[in-house]
Amino acid sequence: MTNLIRPTDDDARQLARNLLINARHGALGVIDPETGGPVVTRVAIGWDGTAALLLVSSLSGHTTAIRASPATSLLVGQPSLWGDPLTHPRRTLLPTAEKTDEAAHRARWQADHPKSGLYFDFADFLMFSHVVCVAPLNGGFGNAFRLGPQDLTHGLTTSPRSPANP
Amino acid sequence: MTNLIRPTDDDARQLARNLLINARHGALGVIDPETGGPVVTRVAIGWDGTAALLLVSSLSGHTTAIRASPATSLLVGQPSLWGDPLTHPRRTLLPTAEKTDEAAHRARWQADHPKSGLYFDFADFLMFSHVVCVAPLNGGFGNAFRLGPQDLTHGLTTSPRSPANP
Numbered sequence: 001m002t003n004l005i006r007p008t009d010d011d012a013r014q015l016a017r018n019l020l021i022n023a024r025h026g027a028l029g030v031i032d033p034e035t036g037g038p039v040v041t042r043v044a045i046g047w048d049g050t051a052a053l054l055l056v057s058s059l060s061g062h063t064t065a066i067r068a069s070p071a072t073s074l075l076v077g078q079p080s081l082w083g084d085p086l087t088h089p090r091r092t093l094l095p096t097a098e099k100t101d102e103a104a105h106r107a108r109w110q111a112d113h114p115k116s117g118l119y120f121d122f123a124d125f126l127m128f129s130h131v132v133c134v135a136p137l138n139g140g141f142g143n144a145f146r147l148g149p150q151d152l153t154h155g156l157t158t159s160p161r162s163p164a165n166p
Numbered sequence: 167m168t169n170l171i172r173p174t175d176d177d178a179r180q181l182a183r184n185l186l187i188n189a190r191h192g193a194l195g196v197i198d199p200e201t202g203g204p205v206v207t208r209v210a211i212g213w214d215g216t217a218a219l220l221l222v223s224s225l226s227g228h229t230t231a232i233r234a235s236p237a238t239s240l241l242v243g244q245p246s247l248w249g250d251p252l253t254h255p256r257r258t259l260l261p262t263a264e265k266t267d268e269a270a271h272r273a274r275w276q277a278d279h280p281k282s283g284l285y286f287d288f289a290d291f292l293m294f295s296h297v298v299c300v301a302p303l304n305g306g307f308g309n310a311f312r313l314g315p316q317d318l319t320h321g322l323t324t325s326p327r328s329p330a331n332p
Contacts, residue, residue: 004225025251027193027241029204035260037237038195038204042245042256042304059170061302071203075193079208081247084281085191090208094201115250119307136227138208141285 005146012145016137019077019091021047024112028054029073030065039065044116045076046109052076052095052130053105055116059124066128070097074130087140095130102127171312178311182303185243185257187213190278194220195239196231205231210282211242212275218242218261218296219271221282225290232294236263240296253306261296268293 006012028043041062046053052074056063066072077090102109102120105127110117119125137145172178194209207228212219218240222229232238243256268275268286271293276283285291303311 025245027195027206029193029195029206029239031197031202031204035237036197037235037260038197038206038239039258039260040193040195040204040206040239040241041258042241042243042252044252069203071201073195073204073206075206075208077208078245078247079191081244084279086208086210087281088208092205092207094203094205113250115253 004144006144008145008147008151012137012139012143013147013151015089015139016091016145016147016151019089019137020052020093020132023047023052023074023076025078027075028062029075030062031069031071032061033065033068043074044113045074046105046112048105048108048129050131052093052132053100053109054097054128054130055102055109055113055120055125056128057122057124058126063126066097072097072130089137089139089143091138092136093130093132094136095132097128097130100127100129170310172310174311174313174317178303178305178309179313179317181255181305182257182311182313182317185255185303186218186259186298189213189218189240189242191244193241194228195241196228197235197237198227199231199234209240210279211240212271212278214271214274214295216297218259218298219266219275220263220294220296221268221275221279221286221291222294223288223290224292229292232263238263238296255303255305255309257304258302259296259298260302261298263294263296266293266295 023045026045027040029040032039043054074093079085079088189211192211193206195206198205209220240259245251245254
C-alpha cells in the first residue's frame, strides 16, 4: 500500500500547533456506552498551554460517554464557507479525557468563549482536559502527517492566539 | 435527571431535513479497529434522497475502520464564522455504512462537489451510503430533539438544495 504520510517538518508542526491553539470549537467523538458505536457532537474547545479543554454539561450524552470511556477524538480546523472544504487544513486529535478544575481555567475560557459566562457556573457544567497523544494532521490533499506530543513544542516560535468569533 | 429532549414538531423536522440535505461536508466518527477508540475526520457528504453519501479513499484510515465496523456517526451543520458556534444548529447522525456504486451517483456528486472530478474515478475511491436511523438534532441551547427516519419525510415540503460552496 502507498504510504500517504509525509515526513514531519517544521511547517507541518507549526500548522498543527496553530490549528490546536486557535480552536474554539470542534467535533468530539466518543463511544456510546449503550451501543459501542461512535457518536460525534459539536463542543466548545479551549487550550491551557498543554492540553485541549472541554466545558460540557453532565446532563449531556457525551459526558456520560467520556466518563465510561475516556479515549476520545477531537477534530479541529474549521473549513471556510468558500471553496472545497477538504482542501482546508484540519487535525484529528486522539486524546484521553481527564477531569480538571474548571475554576482554574475560568478567565481564559471566558475570554475565548464570551457567551459562556451565562452558564459557566451552572452546577451541571464540568471541564475535561484532553492531553494530546498521537494526532494526525491533514493539511489538504497530499498533505497528511502523523504528529506526536513532541511535535507541539519542537523548535517552534509561540504564535499569538486568534481572537474568539466576533 | 432533567429531560432535555423537546417533543419533535414540524419546525424541528424541517430544520433537521435542511441540515442533512444541504450538508456538503461533515465530521465522520468511526471506531479505530486497532484501539477500539473513536476517530473523527472531515469527509465530503452527498445526499441521494434517502441516505447520506460518502466518497472516500480505500487508502484512508476511516475506510479501513468502516469496513471493520460499519456503525458510524456523522455530524452535519457548519457553524458560521461569526457568533457562538454552539448556538448554530447541527445534527448528529447515527447511520450504518453500506457500500454503494459511485457511478450511479456521479452526476449528483460532481454537481455538489465541483472539484471532485479530479479524483472521482481514481481506482482507490469508493462510495458508502449512510442510511440514517436515530439522529439527535441540536438546534442550539435548549433546542435538543431526538428524530428518527420517519421524521425526514413526515408532512414536509421539499426544500431546494443549497448550491455547493463557490
